Amino acid sequence: MSHPSEPALLSVHGLGFSRNDETIFSSLHFTVARGEALLVQGGNGVGKTTLLRVLAGLLPADSGELRMDGGDLDHARRAAAFAYLGHLPGHKGDLTASENLEVSCGLLGRRPDRRIEAALDRVGLSGYDDQLARHLSAGQKKRLSLARLWLSPAPLWLLDEPYANLDLDGIELVNQLIRAHLDDGGTALVTTHGAYAAPPVRTRQLLMARAP
Amino acid sequence: MSHPSEPALLSVHGLGFSRNDETIFSSLHFTVARGEALLVQGGNGVGKTTLLRVLAGLLPADSGELRMDGGDLDHARRAAAFAYLGHLPGHKGDLTASENLEVSCGLLGRRPDRRIEAALDRVGLSGYDDQLARHLSAGQKKRLSLARLWLSPAPLWLLDEPYANLDLDGIELVNQLIRAHLDDGGTALVTTHGAYAAPPVRTRQLLMARAP
Amino acid sequence: MNYQGYVIAAYAIFMLAILWDWLAPKLQIARARREAKLRARRDATRKGEVHS
Amino acid sequence: MHPLVRWFHQLGSPPYFDRFAARWAPWCHGIGAVAMAIALWLALFRVPADYQQGDAFRILYVHVPMAWMSMAVYLGMAIYAAIALVWRIKLAEILAMACAPIGALYTAVTLATGSIWGKPMWGTWWDWDPRLTTELLLLFLYLGVIGLYAAIEDRRQAARAAGFLAVVGVVLLPIIKFSVTWWNSLHQGSTISLTGPSHMDASMQLPLWLMVIGIHAWFVGALLARARADNLRREIGKAWIAETA
Amino acid sequence: MGAAIRAMLLRDLRLIWRKRGDALQPVLFALLVVVLFALGIDTHSGAMAQAAPAVIWLAALLSGLLALDALFRGDAEDGSLEQWLLSPQPLAMLVAVRVFTHWMTTALPIIVVSPLLGELLHLPHAQLPMLIGSLLLGTPLLSLIGAVVAALTVGIRRAGALLALIALPLYVPILVFGAGSVVAAAQGLDASGALLILAAMLAMSLVVAPVVAAIALRIGWR
Amino acid sequence: MGAAIRAMLLRDLRLIWRKRGDALQPVLFALLVVVLFALGIDTHSGAMAQAAPAVIWLAALLSGLLALDALFRGDAEDGSLEQWLLSPQPLAMLVAVRVFTHWMTTALPIIVVSPLLGELLHLPHAQLPMLIGSLLLGTPLLSLIGAVVAALTVGIRRAGALLALIALPLYVPILVFGAGSVVAAAQGLDASGALLILAAMLAMSLVVAPVVAAIALRIGWR
Numbered sequence A, B: 001m002s003h004p005s006e007p008a009l010l011s012v013h014g015l016g017f018s019r020n021d022e023t024i025f026s027s028l029h030f031t032v033a034r035g036e037a038l039l040v041q042g043g044n045g046v047g048k049t050t051l052l053r054v055l056a057g058l059l060p061a062d063s064g065e066l067r068m069d070g071g072d073l074d075h076a077r078r079a080a081a082f083a084y085l086g087h088l089p090g091h092k093g094d095l096t097a098s099e100n101l102e103v104s105c106g107l108l109g110r111r112p113d114r115r116i117e118a119a120l121d122r123v124g125l126s127g128y129d130d131q132l133a134r135h136l137s138a139g140q141k142k143r144l145s146l147a148r149l150w151l152s153p154a155p156l157w158l159l160d161e162p163y164a165n166l167d168l169d170g171i172e173l174v175n176q177l178i179r180a181h182l183d184d185g186g187t188a189l190v191t192t193h194g195a196y197a198a199p200p201v202r203t204r205q206l207l208m209a210r211a212p
Numbered sequence C: 001m002n003y004q005g006y007v008i009a010a011y012a013i014f015m016l017a018i019l020w021d022w023l024a025p026k027l028q029i030a031r032a033r034r035e036a037k038l039r040a041r042r043d044a045t046r047k048g049e050v051h052s
Numbered sequence D: 001m002h003p004l005v006r007w008f009h010q011l012g013s014p015p016y017f018d019r020f021a022a023r024w025a026p027w028c029h030g031i032g033a034v035a036m037a038i039a040l041w042l043a044l045f046r047v048p049a050d051y052q053q054g055d056a057f058r059i060l061y062v063h064v065p066m067a068w069m070s071m072a073v074y075l076g077m078a079i080y081a082a083i084a085l086v087w088r089i090k091l092a093e094i095l096a097m098a099c100a101p102i103g104a105l106y107t108a109v110t111l112a113t114g115s116i117w118g119k120p121m122w123g124t125w126w127d128w129d130p131r132l133t134t135e136l137l138l139l140f141l142y143l144g145v146i147g148l149y150a151a152i153e154d155r156r157q158a159a160r161a162a163g164f165l166a167v168v169g170v171v172l173l174p175i176i177k178f179s180v181t182w183w184n185s186l187h188q189g190s191t192i193s194l195t196g197p198s199h200m201d202a203s204m205q206l207p208l209w210l211m212v213i214g215i216h217a218w219f220v221g222a223l224l225a226r227a228r229a230d231n232l233r234r235e236i237g238k239a240w241i242a243e244t245a
Numbered sequence E, F: 001m002g003a004a005i006r007a008m009l010l011r012d013l014r015l016i017w018r019k020r021g022d023a024l025q026p027v028l029f030a031l032l033v034v035v036l037f038a039l040g041i042d043t044h045s046g047a048m049a050q051a052a053p054a055v056i057w058l059a060a061l062l063s064g065l066l067a068l069d070a071l072f073r074g075d076a077e078d079g080s081l082e083q084w085l086l087s088p089q090p091l092a093m094l095v096a097v098r099v100f101t102h103w104m105t106t107a108l109p110i111i112v113v114s115p116l117l118g119e120l121l122h123l124p125h126a127q128l129p130m131l132i133g134s135l136l137l138g139t140p141l142l143s144l145i146g147a148v149v150a151a152l153t154v155g156i157r158r159a160g161a162l163l164a165l166i167a168l169p170l171y172v173p174i175l176v177f178g179a180g181s182v183v184a185a186a187q188g189l190d191a192s193g194a195l196l197i198l199a200a201m202l203a204m205s206l207v208v209a210p211v212v213a214a215i216a217l218r219i220g221w222r
């Protein structure tokens, strides 16, 4: 991959991970700069989710080096820089939509220029503030997770299959959010099976395949 | 819907189901004859899964009448006639593929002309006989469920999203199995989102939509 | 006083435990070996067929 | 690179360790078996009966070495586990987890032989004496480590979780021991005191020390063998196993 | 039907064998309850021996209670239960087989080690046969009645505490006659009445409980 | 950091309030253990009163043990735990808040009803203050040490019995000093030493346990 002139926001060298001595991936190299997105593509079970979880620090890498803005990536910097949207929604079903966002703002921080009500509005959940999360439909839950991301101050988004469960409107919404985030100088890593539309932004692709 | 000249294998009159006083569907009518399949189609959450579970007797219907080959459908006849493939695999992770099939043959019966090894072969799992089910991938688990179906003597298959989790080969396999089953004089009810190829057989369609 | 029974019981337990300590890993190694062989054979048959 | 460091790295490679363990385990077992056989023969037939305890005192030669080992093995397990946790050395994980079943076995033997000894000496199989209680709790700690290791699917994560428990357990062991002792001294003085043969005759000591040496060698052999088995299990499907098999 | 029983039995035995480590857990738990009780009480006062039958019964009961959730939960979560419900075999029979293997792996080991538990609590040796007898009659009852409760709560995700709350009141008579018989025997009273009542309850439950549990399963599993 | 603590506290209090029925379960369970024990023992022999401190402590401990699995499990299953792990806030602090609210809903109610439990078991009234005092010092310790074990097993699906097996040996010192202090006081011995040791252990655990539990969480959550 070519290196952009500006220092990459995230650069990954020789990343490897194995589970029970089965290598999921090894010596992965890539960089992502501010304002561009990385699409992580590949079939079922090639390790896309695993890669994102390793980057987020939820799984320990076997080998390799991560650098951010040219510097080392220690735990504190990683926590401040990464926002993660995984398969689990991360909401309490017995709290309302806005209470859930209050909690995540308390834990993960909040961009000073964004407000909870506005974020709910942004993801198409206005009017649902007081609905318990467990009474939201699958697609609405996904939107609530997107609102959490939207409020977070982290520049680097890790999105694991953000399009799943969403209807066409929802897919369009994800693309808009990614675009706006990138325009703000952020970065997004997006995994997808390739069946959905990619966001209309400057993207790199990381094609993963099963090791033989 | 028109009635075929032969008596329908399954005919449903005025079927209704509601959950917590929310009507999922009401006064549903349809018939399926031997040798034809019924495609149950509709968007997320319209009640396709619910319909199949009601037919299988896993959920109690609110109203309506089911008849089989023109006769009443009591519990014993239903158990002998229906085979169900739902979202849950129904295998024990700590038994091997063939042990799992032994169990289901013991419980559900076995077509005298079909053997466990041959069924595993048929669904593309030859060589996996003594692999623990929990070490199978999602697609392979689905194939194991299909083998259970293939062994069962029941003429009426209830298939809830049989295409999900499967790659293109797998989708083709499902279609082949359905076709062979119908050629044998069986019947299949198949739910799908409509995104996948339908089996190349005589089909009826049941389009479900959300009650306003 | 005759404590022979107790002494024999204690020594028997000790010997059995020591023997088990020797035998158990032997069995485990043999089982792992067998499983590895089976796995190799299975992989071979799987490679033979057209794979999805 | 220092030769020792290089050797250690080499040892960490699974095929090398397999060969290493396969070579040395029989030697350890052999030394241990010879030493223990001599010790047992001396203890059973050569040492005179104790004037107070009669023949029952011979149980000492299996009970005491096992009791010492049950604690020493735990310590070894905790040390390996700590190394594994800090430096993420896979071999240390395997060795730590191989210690657990062996230690549990030795602890169970200590409990069994102690009970058998207690029946003629104290008239009861069991009493809630601090030493006995802590030994029982040690068995539970071992079983917890084994259970945790078995319950997690990913072997490395399992080893880290169980190793963590082993390290936490070692911190708590003295507290448990201390608390149980303290609690027991609340009540009337225990009717039981483990009166060790303080003035052991040299001829009576020799079998004991032989036994201790033998059991140590035997333990190292068992450790290597169990670690080898675990190592093999983790590597099933790798090419080198098919080659050596 | 014979084939179905055979298939279910074989299945459960294989599963037990594959997870034989788990089979130790109930007996370990019972042992732990006994140990904790002994640690909490003044062991030399004689109160421990007097309380021993109650504690051992309590330990067996609580450990059975903990294991109860696993009776149908695993089969419900992986979809096996749905297949039972759809099978032409009588559900009560499948339930009976399941309860039997469950009792064998959870209660039987505790009965086997009950002499050890008695020894730990200084239970007088004379009371041991009575204790074992009452456990042999009582624990199958616990499993059978527990099966009804487990079936009713199988649709609830984390039923643990709820299960305990529903089951424990039902367990009271069993405990009263079970531990009571040991206490009565210790006092030199005739305990055969209590055992007979236990036996009668067991005989009735053997017939009724699987059927009731089968009905409860159809209700409990949405 | 203040904001994070506030957010966590508010969250847990809201959740407790929304599911206030669940908060009753531990205390009901403890009550049932006490009742079952009373039913199993000869109530007129005096052994019951002597065993009372041990049984009440055992009831508190077992009911805490049953609730322990829920400490992190819910947050793990719905993904909240992942967000904690990714948060810039110190994980130990989040754990501490969680343990605090958990103690408040599981242990505190039992302490509140402990006079009732004592009455049921004919515990002499003079021993009651000692019992309450030892529970007040001991149960937070149970929760704190339990948190480490719960964190280690958070990745295991049905950890119930394993959790108990691992936790109970670690609970022994607490039980020994807790129930031991009541027994000592009953015998007219000076029990302040035991309480002081409990207090010292509590002070140390308050600092150390959340940190250890946080490390265990990172290990235990795949």
Ligand code: HEM
Pocket (backbone or CB within 6 Å): D060, D063, D064, D067, D068, D110, D111, D112, D113, D114, D115, D117, D118, D119, D121, D125, D126, D131, D132, D133, D135, D136, D194, D195, D196, D197
């Ligand atoms: C279940 C019962 C018993 C258990 C669990 C048990 C446990 C132990 C343990 C853990 C040790 C090592 C202590 C240490 O070195 O710090 C030990 C040592 C010893 N035990 Fe036992 N024991 C039991 C019964 C007995 C009996 C009945 C006797 C003899 C009357 C006995 C005699 C000894 C002796 C002589 C030592 C060595 C003393 C020393 O190293 O200071 N034990 N036992």
Ligand SMILES: Nc1ncnc2c1ncn2[C@@H]1O[C@H](COP(=O)(O)OP(=O)(O)OP(=O)(O)O)[C@@H](O)[C@H]1O
Pocket (backbone or CB within 6 Å): A019, A024, A042, A043, A044, A045, A046, A047, A048, A049, A050, A051, A193, B137, D153, F222
């Ligand atoms: N918890 C786990 N334990 C063991 N193996 C796992 C676990 N999670 C995933 N795997 C295995 O690791 C490999 C990579 O899984 P991963 O979830 O990263 O794939 P993916 O690319 O995200 O696939 P998908 O498109 O289905 O989401 C797969 O082979 C899978 O079977």
Ligand SMILES: Nc1ncnc2c1ncn2[C@@H]1O[C@H](COP(=O)(O)OP(=O)(O)OP(=O)(O)O)[C@@H](O)[C@H]1O
Pocket (backbone or CB within 6 Å): B019, B024, B042, B043, B044, B045, B046, B047, B048, B049, B050, B051, B193, E222
């Ligand atoms: N266990 C349940 N409890 C309460 N409501 C439920 C439950 N299962 C389904 N529903 C609701 O019933 C309705 C019908 O659900 P159903 O699962 O039948 O839909 P479906 O057509 O199969 O959808 P999909 O395409 O997503 O599978 C939905 O609105 C859903 O929210």
Ligand SMILES: [Mg+2]
Pocket (backbone or CB within 6 Å): A048, A049, A050, A160
């Ligand atoms: Mg994925």
Ligand SMILES: [Mg+2]
Pocket (backbone or CB within 6 Å): B048, B049, B050, B160
């Ligand atoms: Mg559906």
